[in-house]
Amino acid sequence: MNSLWNDGAAAACGSELALRAYTSRLLGGEKALVMYGGGNTSVKLRQDGEDILYIKGSGSDLALVAEKDFSPVRLDPVKRLIEREALGNDEMIAAFRAAQKDPQAPRPSIETVLHANLPFKWVEHTHADAVLALADTRSGEAHIRAAFGNTVLVVPYRHSGFELAKVCHEVFTRQATPDTIGMVLLHHGIFAFGATARESYERMIALVSRAEDYLKRRQAWDIPLHFPAALEGDDGIEAIAALRRDISRAAGFPMVMNVCGDLMSLAFARRPDLASLSQRGPATPQHAVFTKRLPLLGRDIAGYGAEYRRYLAENAPADAKRLPDPAPRVVIDPAWGFAAAGVNAFHADATAEIFRHAMKIFCRAEALEQYVSLSPREVLAAEIEYGGFEQAVRSRYALAGQVALVDQALASRERIDELLAKGAAVVGLDTVPAVRALYRRGDYLGVVCGSDGIDGALEQAVRRFGGIDLLFSESDELAEACRPLLALSPVSN
Template sequence: MKDLWRDEDAGADDVAQLVYLSNLIGADVDLVQPGGGNTSVKLAEDDVFGERVEALVVKGSGTDLRTIAAAGFTHLSADRLATLRSSESMSDEEMMAIMRACMLFPDRDPVPSVETPLHSIIPHRFVAHTHDVATLSLSDTPSARENVERVYGTGVAFLEYLRPGFPLAKGMAERYADGLPEDATGLVMEKHGLTTWGDTVKDCYASLISIISRAEEYLAGREKRSFGGAAPALDGAGRREAAAGLAPIIRGELKRSVAWRPVLAFDDSPEVLAAVSSEGFAELAARGVMTPEHIMRAGRRPLVLPTNVPPTDVASAFAGFRADYERYLAANGQDEPIPDWLKVIAAPGVGAFFAGKDRRSALVAATCYRATLRAIAGAEAVEAFQSLSDADACEMEYWPLER
């Protein structure tokens, strides 16, 4: 990971430095993907009554680290947030109600990130949370803890998978009730991402660089397994012709099963084409995506069409995939598919189609799934790619805070 920090660009005050840190992180799709990740700083400031209070300034929900400005952060009372740390259990609705009550400027600021409880319990001033490909290549594996400890020893803490929001923060508080390890500069959260911290913004960023760079070096030193022997890919003109023939059929099939008029983005870049055209791709793709948030952005898993599928066979592929999805729902206590249950359709030898309710959401799905492909390759080099269990994936699909 390159160190892109420039003191002259960072700004003088804490919030300006937080914005700069966020924009640096958000500019790299190997660190966070659109809408993902979050950052915060703890500081003293005046509330609406002119009284000096301790505050947590955290990324607002629905903002993007790449473009976020000062107005995209929410200012909350640090003292009131202590309620979250002392609660034994809490529903999502209760958590959001408490966080809204903690807002210092509720008429001005956005709703706080669902990861606010995690930021509040970390004692350091600056905190950054990423969905980076490098550390997820270690933790998206069956032996996540062992793989993380092999690379970092005790220098990076580890937390088993817990659903984002209050369960994650509560689990961390219980796991590290006596404090984080003194030599730890970050926390790898299984199948979720990395959190780093520092008492200065540069310390937080330096920890991010160090931890991710060590994972990248570890991955570079291992012989990566490919996705498998490649299926024959069409040439550029052939792919464009095939994509033009498939696109209206895919849109038609999606229109029958999603709650909006789908917009498609097509990608036949070398990275995507090599992955989706490989013989082992269907099995790897069926395991899921790289983080819980990627389920929201790119769907639980892609539909992989048969190699060189004729347009007349697309409908049967959709029907089979839909039937499998409905079995998954039934097994996990759900009976009604979410409106956007399918976002990625892979066509071996041709490329991949990404669906959204508009062009932006289709491109977000594409960016998120390309990151997943890199995490799959990394995890396979370390051990084997493993995503969330079906039960955990289904919980995320139906999580009210992301719907």
């Protein structure tokens, strides 16, 4: 992995906080480091005679982070929280609020106490794929020591928040040396730190590069892309639409579903050890918020739901306010790779992208030694704590999770604008190639309906979004072709 540090861009930053936002975006722009709200960064600044920790706000995405997304908290009071024996999440968040210099600023990251107690001005935290491929193995700690020598400390798994801050602090206090430039958190991710923005950022890149080199030296880097021919399977678009309907019904709301049949996904779906490797759990708990703990193999949504309810009954804390729905978000099928579901097109794509990275981590860890994940209880704690965004999306967008097909799209921009604004995914159909670039956003697919006819267009639509719920067309032929798909819509009847 290469450093993307640019002297000109860094010099153009008007303040240290702007520089903090700049290197955070460098990290966030690299999906092999961190995705969709994962990871966090901070800088400690001296302002008006007091030390202020600027830490990324909870929920913001490192790829897009700006100065306003960092929350200023007084360093001393949040640092001293580490002296407590235990601290519940609600109490901890109240303490952050009390220490916040700007009450309008976003809620500070759940890892604020951890950042505050690291004696470095600049701190970075990611869920780097390459590091997880080492850390998520049976002998994870030994691999990390072999790859990084004494430059990093190894921290056992703890739930994010106060427990994690506490164990990191203990390990750092006892074991840090002048050579320490980072910490690897087993089954979670990695921290790097430094005295300058560049040093801290480039230490993260250097550590991840070392993990990559270690995997390459052990022939555990290249992902196998060869696979046996497809097994017999019903991969027609009606089968895909039926699967989306069943998943949506199990979830209790309509979902967009994205079918991923690229070479790597097909090769993974046809691995002889699929039933074992895919059913061990996520590479880092944050992934489970999008993918759930396990993907479904095959089509038995009811069986998956029954297993999931058992997982909740056995592992959910008694005081959990809200439990996740029992529908899978990832379905693996040797016939077509995998399908990723989400409350809208953005979330379905996020699920797909996270699972692509997860497959690489599974394959590399297995090639290195043996992929090992966390216990179900630990994964569920993260699912409960960070999940639940679906309801927020649904209350904001009336058509979230629904798919609309609009014929004569070039002449129907007003209608498409309205559908997109209400949260629907839209397939625009027209006879000219300009339809493809009519909108450049993930919830729009432009399809030229010409040479390959209506069947080809519907095939593209269903593979991209999982089905069709709303049809806007004056063509009888198109209405006829869509009838079976509309009958499979999760919002029909």
